Amino acid sequence: MPARQTPFELYAIDSLLSEEEREIRGTVARFVSDRIRPQIADWFESGELPARELARELGSLGVLGMHLEGYGCAGTSATAYGLACLELEAGDSGIRSLVSVQGSLAMFAMHRFGSEEHKQQWLPRMAKGEAVGCFGLTEPDFGSNPAGMRTTARRDGADWVLDGTKMWITNGSIADVAVVWARTGEDAKSIKGFVVPTDSPGFTARDVKKKLSLRASVTSELVLEGVRLPNSAVLPEVSGLRGPLSCLNEARFGIVFGALGAARDSLQTAIDYAVSREQFDRPIAGFQLTQRKLAEMAVALGNGTLLALHLGRMKDAGTLRPEQVSIGKFNNVTGALEITRTARSILGGNGITLEYPVIRHMNNLESVFTYEGTHEIHTLALGQALTGVPAYR
Amino acid sequence: MKIVVLVKFVPDATAARAFGADHTTDRVGVDGLLSELDEYAVEQALQVIEAAGEGEITYVTMGPENAGAALRKALSMGGDQAVHVLDDALHGTDALGTSLVLAKVLEKLEYDLVVAGMASTDGGMSVVPVMLAERLGLPAATFASTLSVADGKATIRRDGDLASETVEVTLPALVSVTDQTGEARYPSFKGIMAAKKKPVTTYTLADLGVAPDQVGLGGAATEVVEVTARPPRQAGVKVNDEGDGGVKLAEFLASQKFI
Numbered sequence: 001m002p003a004r005q006t007p008f009e010l011y012a013i014d015s016l017l018s019e020e021e022r023e024i025r026g027t028v029a030r031f032v033s034d035r036i037r038p039q040i041a042d043w044f045e046s047g048e049l050p051a052r053e054l055a056r057e058l059g060s061l062g063v064l065g066m067h068l069e070g071y072g073c074a075g076t077s078a079t080a081y082g083l084a085c086l087e088l089e090a091g092d093s094g095i096r097s098l099v100s101v102q103g104s105l106a107m108f109a110m111h112r113f114g115s116e117e118h119k120q121q122w123l124p125r126m127a128k129g130e131a132v133g134c135f136g137l138t139e140p141d142f143g144s145n146p147a148g149m150r151t152t153a154r155r156d157g158a159d160w161v162l163d164g165t166k167m168w169i170t171n172g173s174i175a176d177v178a179v180v181w182a183r184t185g186e187d188a189k190s191i192k193g194f195v196v197p198t199d200s201p202g203f204t205a206r207d208v209k210k211k212l213s214l215r216a217s218v219t220s221e222l223v224l225e226g227v228r229l230p231n232s233a234v235l236p237e238v239s240g241l242r243g244p245l246s247c248l249n250e251a252r253f254g255i256v257f258g259a260l261g262a263a264r265d266s267l268q269t270a271i272d273y274a275v276s277r278e279q280f281d282r283p284i285a286g287f288q289l290t291q292r293k294l295a296e297m298a299v300a301l302g303n304g305t306l307l308a309l310h311l312g313r314m315k316d317a318g319t320l321r322p323e324q325v326s327i328g329k330f331n332n333v334t335g336a337l338e339i340t341r342t343a344r345s346i347l348g349g350n351g352i353t354l355e356y357p358v359i360r361h362m363n364n365l366e367s368v369f370t371y372e373g374t375h376e377i378h379t380l381a382l383g384q385a386l387t388g389v390p391a392y393r
Numbered sequence: 394m395k396i397v398v399l400v401k402f403v404p405d406a407t408a409a410r411a412f413g414a415d416h417t418t419d420r421v422g423v424d425g426l427l428s429e430l431d432e433y434a435v436e437q438a439l440q441v442i443e444a445a446g447e448g449e450i451t452y453v454t455m456g457p458e459n460a461g462a463a464l465r466k467a468l469s470m471g472g473d474q475a476v477h478v479l480d481d482a483l484h485g486t487d488a489l490g491t492s493l494v495l496a497k498v499l500e501k502l503e504y505d506l507v508v509a510g511m512a513s514t515d516g517g518m519s520v521v522p523v524m525l526a527e528r529l530g531l532p533a534a535t536f537a538s539t540l541s542v543a544d545g546k547a548t549i550r551r552d553g554d555l556a557s558e559t560v561e562v563t564l565p566a567l568v569s570v571t572d573q574t575g576e577a578r579y580p581s582f583k584g585i586m587a588a589k590k591k592p593v594t595t596y597t598l599a600d601l602g603v604a605p606d607q608v609g610l611g612g613a614a615t616e617v618v619e620v621t622a623r624p625p626r627q628a629g630v631k632v633n634d635e636g637d638g639g640v641k642l643a644e645f646l647a648s649q650k651f652i
Contacts, residue, residue, distance in 0.1 A: 019465075020585060020586060020589065023465075023466075023469065023580070023585045024582055024585055027579050027580055027582070027585065030579065031579060060579075060581065061579055061581055061582065062581040062582030062583050062584075063582070066582050074581070074582035074583045074586065075583075075586070076582055076586065080582075
């Protein structure tokens with residue numbers, strides 16, 4: 001073994017991966033170091049992302065909808081998808097978010113619940129990154145409680161007419177197509193999904209400005225004012241909240257791995273920094289307080305990775321349950337956030353600048369902590385799994 | 394259009410590298426990969442086929458069991474099949490012996506064009522392509538910074554210090570390409586998964602009709618007599634600027650023949 005091991009070498013993580021998984025991971029890692037790392041700090045600072053250009057590049061790699069079968073998708077294992085998310089998020093959570101929303105929310109919704117026409121029309125172009133999708137569930141006043149959504153779809157002759165507002169929509173203003181969830185009646189069972197071309201009259205998207213997190217990511221508000229759609233726009237295979245929630249479950253599986261990427265990049269930065277940074281005439285890596293921080297971070301990262309791979313294997317076997325994905329998000333995002341904060345402390349003053357990736361990852365993870373099911377809701381999902389008693393219904 | 398691309402599995406330059414007791418590079422016990430300079434050859438071959446709209450690519454490598462990884466990497470970028478010459482007697486083969494073995498492989502294959510990298514990133518001799526061309530009686534156009542194929546001819550540009558030459562060779566021919574030919578593509582995920590299903594044929598020396606004493610350390614025309622690790626870097630010279638810093642700096646650069 002070399003004098004210095006990476007945290008993943010310490011855990012022999014590679015021994016748990018197939019050759020194909022290592023190659024896919026390596027390809028994404030190389031893309032990130034060639035294409036993302038040199039520019040990400042500038043994109044983050046300016047709050048501007050060349051998202052459509054990146055979508056095409058990610059599409060040519062095969063990242064978009066990579067774990068879906070057919071329609072131009074690569075059809076990899078779920079574990080390989082997770083590893084790709086990990087490497088993308090080692091670049092930036094915003095890049096991984098772009099991929100999650102495209103593949104696991106917009107494409108997955110059509111792949112699982114859409115008509116053959118939806119699939120033919122959209123999936124091949126979305127897999128290539130020529131078309132970008134977004135996913136509208138959350139509203140300004142309904143986040144953790146989507147059952148209360150106010151967006152409505154009412155019949156008008158053979159058509160549907162949608163009215164409402166969706167909030168915190170990644171890729172919203174750059175999307176060609178939005179999967180929008182709306183109630184067609186009084187109760188949550190009446191919720192249906194609609195495939196909405198974003199050039200439909202009455203559809204507008206405005207970007208959310210003044211963010212201090214996920215700045216290298218497009219976040220929008222969608223406004224639907226009398227958007228008229230044919231009946232063929234309805235996702236035929238699902239009604240009720242099961243539709244959007246199963247999509248979110250896909251996306252948060254990617255987050256279970258992705259958050260580890262942000263953590264690994266922060267930890268590796270802290271290790272490299274500690275080895276070269278001298279105080280009191282010696283590298284700070286030699287101080288016991290620093291070593292304790294590094295050891296605790298490496299163990300949290302390694303354990304989180306073992307958990308993610310366990311969940312990935314279960315997903316590939318078709319046995320993964322939603323509350324098990326909640327364990328992953330609960331543990332790995334919290335752990336990653338803690339790692340980025342501790343890594344920042346090792347970098348001292350340098351840790352607060354965009355010269356190093358750490359505070360960028362740290363701020364990004366504040367969003368990741370909250371989106372795709374807040375940490376609090378995942379906590380309650382675990383509480384319910386253990387007790388049989390739901391705390392929020 | 395049928396293209397053969399020569400690829401080599403080399404030790405990862407970013408990982409620890411070692412020499413064996415016989416002064417050969419340790420290829421078995423270290424992490425390795427497709428020589429980066431060969432990726433440009435793969436890319437150029439793929440572009441020629443894409444421009445032609447038809448054709449097939451066969452990759453050829455010679456090396457230990459794990460050299461198969463270089464073939465799979467190339468196959469994941471594109472192309473159709475591969476040949477792996479695998480035989481314990483190959484250990485320690487020099488450039489002359491390598492060209493002999495590769496020539497025997499090529500005698501078994503159909504090809505219009507053979508593409509190689511400009512050098513391997515480990516040995517770095519750049520001689521195998523021309524030795525191979527000589528053995529096969531092929532015209533060779535080496536160190537190409539551009540490559541195009543049309544009307545039964547390959548045309549390359551070779552950029553020298555003083556001039557750029559445009560060289561045309563009639564097919565079948567051999568071309569070696571430099572890192573100036575353009576970035577190699579990333580393997581796509583579909584490519585990575587498809588690569589596993591592409592055929593890889595393994596040949597032994599006996600299959601090729603090469604006697605063991607023609608190759609290996611015993612058959613080598615060259616011998617590495619000694620291997621010495623480069624001494625660790627010495628600390629640099631510190632120049633204290635006492636008003637004459639510029640002069641001292643210029644003197645140092647002149648003493649090192651930089652100016």
